[in-house]
Structure formats: C-alpha cells, structure tokens
Amino acid sequence: xxxxxxxxxxxxxxxTARAMIERDGVESLxxxxxxxxxxxxxxxxxxxxxxxxxxxxxxxEQTYMNLFHAYDDALENASDNPQDQITKLSQAHRSxxxxxxxxxxxxxxxxxxxxxxxxxxxxxxALSIQxxxxxxxxxxxxxxxxxxxxxxxxxxxxxxxNEQLQRGGDLSATFDAVIHAYLxxxx
Amino acid sequence: xxxxxxxxxxxxxxxTARAMIERDGVESLxxxxxxxxxxxxxxxxxxxxxxxxxxxxxxxEQTYMNLFHAYDDALENASDNPQDQITKLSQAHRSxxxxxxxxxxxxxxxxxxxxxxxxxxxxxxALSIQxxxxxxxxxxxxxxxxxxxxxxxxxxxxxxxNEQLQRGGDLSATFDAVIHAYLxxxx
DNA sequence: TCCCGAAAACTAATATAATTAGTCTTGAAA
DNA sequence: TTTCAAGACTAATTATATTAGTTTTCGGGA
Numbered sequence: 536x537x538x539x540x541x542x543x544x545x546x547x548x549x550x551t552a553r554a555m556i557e558r559d560g561v562e563s564l565x566x567x568x569x570x571x572x573x574x575x576x577x578x579x580x581x582x583x584x585x586x587x588x589x590x591x592x593x594x595x596e597q598t599y600m601n602l603f604h605a606y607d608d609a610l611e612n613a614s615d616n617p618q619d620q621i622t623k624l625s626q627a628h629r630s631x632x633x634x635x636x637x638x639x640x641x642x643x644x645x646x647x648x649x650x651x652x653x654x655x656x657x658x659x660x661a662l663s664i665q666x667x668x669x670x671x672x673x674x675x676x677x678x679x680x681x682x683x684x685x686x687x688x689x690x691x692x693x694x695x696x697n698e699q700l701q702r703g704g705d706l707s708a709t710f711d712a713v714i715h716a717y718l719x720x721x722x
Numbered sequence: 723x724x725x726x727x728x729x730x731x732x733x734x735x736x737x738t739a740r741a742m743i744e745r746d747g748v749e750s751l752x753x754x755x756x757x758x759x760x761x762x763x764x765x766x767x768x769x770x771x772x773x774x775x776x777x778x779x780x781x782x783e784q785t786y787m788n789l790f791h792a793y794d795d796a797l798e799n800a801s802d803n804p805q806d807q808i809t810k811l812s813q814a815h816r817s818x819x820x821x822x823x824x825x826x827x828x829x830x831x832x833x834x835x836x837x838x839x840x841x842x843x844x845x846x847x848a849l850s851i852q853x854x855x856x857x858x859x860x861x862x863x864x865x866x867x868x869x870x871x872x873x874x875x876x877x878x879x880x881x882x883x884n885e886q887l888q889r890g891g892d893l894s895a896t897f898d899a900v901i902h903a904y905l906x907x908x909x
Numbered sequence: 910t911c912c913c914g915a916a917a918a919c920t921a922a923t924a925t926a927a928t929t930a931g932t933c934t935t936g937a938a939a
Numbered sequence: 940t941t942t943c944a945a946g947a948c949t950a951a952t953t954a955t956a957t958t959a960g961t962t963t964t965c966g967g968g969a
Binding site (some may be wrong): 752753754764765768773790802 | 925926927928929930932934936
Binding site for chain 1 (some may be wrong): 747748749794812827830831832833838841844845848858863865867869870872873874875876877878880884885886887888889893895896899902903904905906907908
C-alpha cells in the first residue's frame with residue numbers, strides 16, 4: 536500500500552492545516568510552514584494536494600463535517616419539543632464557532648468560488664432542520680423561517696467574532712433571547 | 723500645494739482601490755496593478771499609504787461611510803412609523819451589500835485586527851437605530867433587539883452572497899418577511 | 910535473492926508580491 | 940535664480956506558490 540518512508544498523507548495534511556489555521560489564522564498559513572510542521576518540503580505537498588486552494592477547500596469541507604457532528608450531539612441532548620431542539624441546535628452552532636473561530640470564518644466567508652462547498656452537502660442538513668421549524672412556523676412558512684434562523688444565528692456569531700457587539704451585556708443570554716423572539720414571531 | 727507632476731493622491735488611491743476590489747475581488751488586487759491603473763509604479767504608493775493593510779483599512783472605512791449614507795437616504799423616504807423605518811433601513815443595507823458585494827464582504831469579515839474599523843464610528847449609527855427599535859421592543863429590550871436585527875440583516879446578506887440560499891423563492895420578499903417576523907417577536 | 914517500477918520525497922528554478930533603500934526630478938517659494 | 944521637499948523612479952530583498960527534473964527506497968515479481 537505505502538511505498539517509501541512515507542512522511543504524510545492527504546488526511547494528515549488537511550488536519551494539520553486545519554489546526555494551524557485555527558491556531559494562527561488563514562493569513563499566516565503558507566505551504567512552507569505547513570510542510571515544515573509535517574517534516575517535509577513545500578513542493579512535496581503537491582504529491583497529495585492539487586493546490587493551496589484545493590487544500591483550503593478540503594479544510595472548509597472538514598469544518599462543515601465537524602459542525603454537523605456538533606449538531607448531532609446537540610440533538611441527542613434535546614427533548615422532543617421543537618422550540619428546545621432549535622435552541623439547542625443554535626447554541627451548538629454558536630459554541631462550535633467560538634471554539635473554532637478561524638476555520639468557522641474561513642468556511643463561511645470563502646471568497647473564491649473555487650473554495651465554495653458543494654450545496655448538496657449542506658442541503659441534507661438544512662432539510663432536517665426545516666422539518667423541526669415546520670412545527671413552529673407551519674408548512675407554508677418553513678423555508679423562509681429556516682433561512683431567517685440560519686441568517687440570525689450566523690449573523691450574530693459573525694458580529695461577535697468581528698467584535699462588533701462590544702457594548703456589554705451577557706452575549707450568550709442575549710443570543711438565546713434573540714432566537715426566542717425570532718421564533719415567537721413565526722408562531 | 724502640489725509639487726512636481728503629481729500623478730495621484732491618497733484619496734484617489736483609496737477610491738481606485740475600492741473600485742478595483744469591487745470589480746475583481748480583494749484577492750486579485752496587488753499594489754502593482756493598483757499603481758499601474760494610477761499610472762505610477764508600486765513603490766510610489768508608499769508616499770501616500772503606510773502599507774497595503776493600511777490602504778485596505780481605509781477602503782473599509784470608506785465603505786462604512788457609503789453604507790451610512792445609504793441609511794440616511796433610506797430614512798428620508800420613510801414614514802414616522804418605526805416598523806416602516808426599520809424595514810427601509812434593512813432594505814437599504816441589503817441593497818448596498820448587493821451593489822457592493824466585494825467591499826461589503828471585506829468590511830464585514832476583516833480578519834486582521836489591523837483592518838478593524840474603530841467601534842466609535844459604528845456606535846453613533848447604532849444608537850440612532852436603537853432609538854427606533856425602542857419604540858417596538860420597549861426600552862428594556864432595545865439593545866438585544868438591535869443586536870438581533872443587525873445579526874439577521876447581515877447574516878441574511880452573507881448567506882445570499884455566499885450562495886447558500888439556492889433553493890428558489892423570492893429572496894427579497896423572504897427578507898422582508900423574515901424582518902417582519904423578527905420584529906413581531908419583540909412586540 | 911535480486912531487481913525494478915512507482916510513489917513520494919528532494920533540489921533548483923520561475924513568477925508574483927510586498928516592502929525598503931537610495932536616487933532623480935521639478936515646481937514653488939525665497 | 941537657487942533651493943528643497945514632495946513625489947516619482949529603479950534596484951534589491953524577502954516570501955510564497957508552483958513547476959520541472961532528480962533521487963530515494965520499498966514491495967512485489969523474476
């Protein structure tokens with residue numbers, strides 16, 4: 536299977552890159568530093584990845600997978616009350632973003648089209664959350680209500696991460712209150 | 723005032739950079755291309771700007787100024803009904819982002835702390851919007867309600883710009899409906 | 910056991926970018 | 940007319956992504 540003194544493989548590269556981005560920010564990640572952390576030289580990376588952008592794309596995809604895993608954990612700890620499920624999912628999303636601010640931001644603000652994640656990956660998750668929302672908003676409003684929820688959760692997090700909510704107050708409690716108000720508006 | 727055959731000045735540099743970013747994206751803006759568009763060589767830019775980051779920071783600040791100008795225009799065309807005022811402001815914000823997607827995204831996702839805009843610049847605007855919100859949510863909830871509104875508007879726009887709302891439907895109408903539901907939740 | 914091919918590493922080289930150092934030019938003011 | 944400072948220029952440095960071409964060594968077949 537593996538010839539030579541194999542130093543690394545694609546999976547290790549992606550995970551190392553992910554960790555380095557999370558630690559130091561995307562801006563400061565170069566293929567040289569990444570290779571060095573892996574004990575190889577930069578050009579050797581091209582045996583495993585097509586380009587730096589392709590590598591970033593893989594990091595973004597992995598980040599979504601990790602986020603979805605956090606969703607799963609959250610749903611396991613939720614009651615069968617839809618309001619509670621949405622709250623738990625939203626909190627899980629926010630916690631994930633706070634634990635992984637740099638990769639989260641990377642995943643959600645990928646400029647280059649080349650870096651965008653396949654929508655189908657996201658669709659399946661969206662549908663299952665939409666089913667929960669339907670119980671609150673009704674069938675006819677479930678897509679708008681879902682879109683607004685995602686916008687609210689993501690927007691709140693981005694404002695926090697960009698330090699644009701600096702006027703004090705308990706930001707966790709405010710988050711919960713805002714979600715609650717939003718859901719009430721659709722009932 | 724101006725010695726030599728002056729080719730450019732700071733204001734022209736910033737505005738040209740802003741236009742180029744809007745046209746081609748931040749990623750593809752180099753000081754070389756910028757200088758070339760201005761008819762000079764890259765090192766000459768350093769007579770007017772301290773660094774590329776300082777220049778980006780100025781572009782971001784200008785973008786906020788332009789956004790605030792759009793707010794002013796919107797309020798002139800609004801009735802004295804707070805619900806109407808918030809709707810008009812939100813629509814103006816969204817329109818601005820759609821007309822200036824690249825600079826809008828740059829302004830709102832500046833990674834480097836070096837690029838962050840002075841919070842005081844934003845505070846004055848936030849306060850005047852908060853006054854309007856107070857009439858809907860009441861005094862005690864006005865800060866959370868304001869934060870949620872900004873999150874909702876910004877988050878919705880970012881999802882649109884990142885092409886994460888691809889399942890059809892009238893996105894403008896949905897935006898209005900989502901804002902409306904949110905405000906109802908705080909009444 | 911030996912050899913050989915392919916995977917995966919390496920070195921060298923190229924192109925693009927940001928930035929710094931040092932020099933030249935010229936318009937305005939003395 | 941002389942001077943000087945602002946603003947331009949060229950040359951050089953450092954990083955970085957990427958490509959080309961070369962070397963190494965293991966595992967499987969002769």
